[in-house]
Amino acid sequence: MSGKKQSVAHKRQEEIKDRIEELLFSGDGTNGNNTNNDEESLYDRLGGVFAIAAVMDHFSDNVLNNDIVGRKSKNKFLREWSTEKAPTRLAGLKFMRTLWVCDITGGPFTFCASSDRPTCPYGKGNLNLKNAHCALEISSAEFDEVAGELSRSLDHFKVPEKEKGEVLAAFAAHKAEVIV
Numbered sequence: 001m002s003g004k005k006q007s008v009a010h011k012r013q014e015e016i017k018d019r020i021e022e023l024l025f026s027g028d029g030t031n032g033n034n035t036n037n038d039e040e041s042l043y044d045r046l047g048g049v050f051a052i053a054a055v056m057d058h059f060s061d062n063v064l065n066n067d068i069v070g071r072k073s074k075n076k077f078l079r080e081w082s083t084e085k086a087p088t089r090l091a092g093l094k095f096m097r098t099l100w101v102c103d104i105t106g107g108p109f110t111f112c113a114s115s116d117r118p119t120c121p122y123g124k125g126n127l128n129l130k131n132a133h134c135a136l137e138i139s140s141a142e143f144d145e146v147a148g149e150l151s152r153s154l155d156h157f158k159v160p161e162k163e164k165g166e167v168l169a170a171f172a173a174h175k176a177e178v179i180v
């Protein structure tokens with residue numbers, strides 16, 4: 001990319017980041033389940049679906065570029081997913097991750113896990129993450145690496161410590177469903 005094109009792209013990225021920061025705390029008009037202003041849902045405090053989707057988008061791209069869990073992973077399932085499946089499944093994964101976070105943070109959306117994985121017969125259930133992850137053979141250390149990427153993406157969008165801690169705790173609470 002030429003220097004000029006690069007600086008236009010950089011400016012655009014900064015504008016998007018500023019807009020997301022505006023969304024944080026502003027709400028987005030799609031109120032979460034908790035309508036009591038004194039105790040806003042985490043979903044509302046994060047800025048709603050658009051802010052959450054921006055974090056998931058950034059996080060998902062960075063996971064692919066992470067040497068331990070992405071395209072160069074030593075885990076052949078993660079490496080194959082990142083190189084061969086990502087081109088057709090990454091956009092959907094970003095959508096599903098966004099939906100999952102919107103659901104567990106008290107937003108007005110319901111995540112429903114895919115049930116098209118006959119090799120991983122762990123049953124259905126709205127928040128069930130076992131079917132989606134069992135064939136990837138994710139280790140505890142790989143999970144923690146992904147949690148680190150999520151933490152960095154929350155920092156990138158300047159999500160406050162309290163909300164950041166709550167998102168990371170919700171993520172960690174499902175570790176047992178994700179790792180082998």
Ligand code: HEM
Pocket residue numbers: 063069078081085089093096097100112113114115129132133136138142143144146147170171172174175178
């Ligand atoms: C609690 C932590 C995690 C959450 C909340 C989460 C969330 C999700 C969701 C919602 C889906 C889509 C599920 C579906 O289709 O039903 C998914 C799939 C996937 N997750 Fe996770 N995930 C977590 C941990 C991880 C980790 C540590 C990795 C390692 C890189 C990972 C990699 C993937 C991949 C590659 C898929 C796509 C599988 C496919 O092609 O369908 N996830 N995850």
